[in-house]
Amino acid sequence: MDKIPMTVQGHKALSAEYDHRTQNERRRIIDAISEARAHGDLSENAEYSAAKEQQSLNEGRIQELESMLALADIIDVSKLSGSKVKFGATVTFLDEDTEEEKTYQVVGDPEADASAGRISISSPIARAMIGKEEGDSFEVAAPGGARSYEIVKIEYI
Incomplete structure (x- = not known):
């Protein structure tokens, strides 16, 4: 794969988003899934479905960020x-x-x-x-x- 050129500030912003998604969002979503599970029947549980959807989107973005950061060619x-x-x-x-x-x-x-x-x-x-x-x-x-x-x-x- 080709390197992705980015500025120092751009790299810092992507790193900060990655840290936020892995450390804060991931924990928040897991807690939301646990809480929704406690409400019973998962087949008709909108909160559970919404939390799982959020988890999927968050994990997708984390993978995208990991890829961009790994290929980053940081230019000062x-x-x-x-x-x-x-x-x-x-x-x-x-x-x-x-x-x-x-x-x-x-x-x-x-x-x-x-x-x-x-x-x-x-x-x-x-x-x-x-x-x-x-x-x-x-x-x-x-x-x-x-x-x-x-x-x-x-x-x-």
Whole structure:
């Protein structure tokens, strides 16, 4: 399998979620199953079914987190520099149609969250930016047609 690039902060967040799910959620769900079992007939016990469903979802997410953490290629963005867009760059760019300025950090897939200013390195907009410098323009195919952007600033923070 390929390594999954991620920032130090992204790795810490996934590790914290893993710890929470294995140490807290798992215990809480086991307690809920035990309590539901005590109510008698399991075939018509909605609480038991709901707790088992929660357990299944939690264990699935734990396995997913274990896999991501095992394949993590942790990149310390503060040690990166350069004038071109690459993983970890915080890029400010201008929408050439609307004159709207946006700033995003290019991160790994597991930690991407556009509403928090982090886009995945495999997203179309990040792929279009990779290798570009300040002042360069790039186009991204969007559902409503191609959009043009100009890179205003590149930082590694």
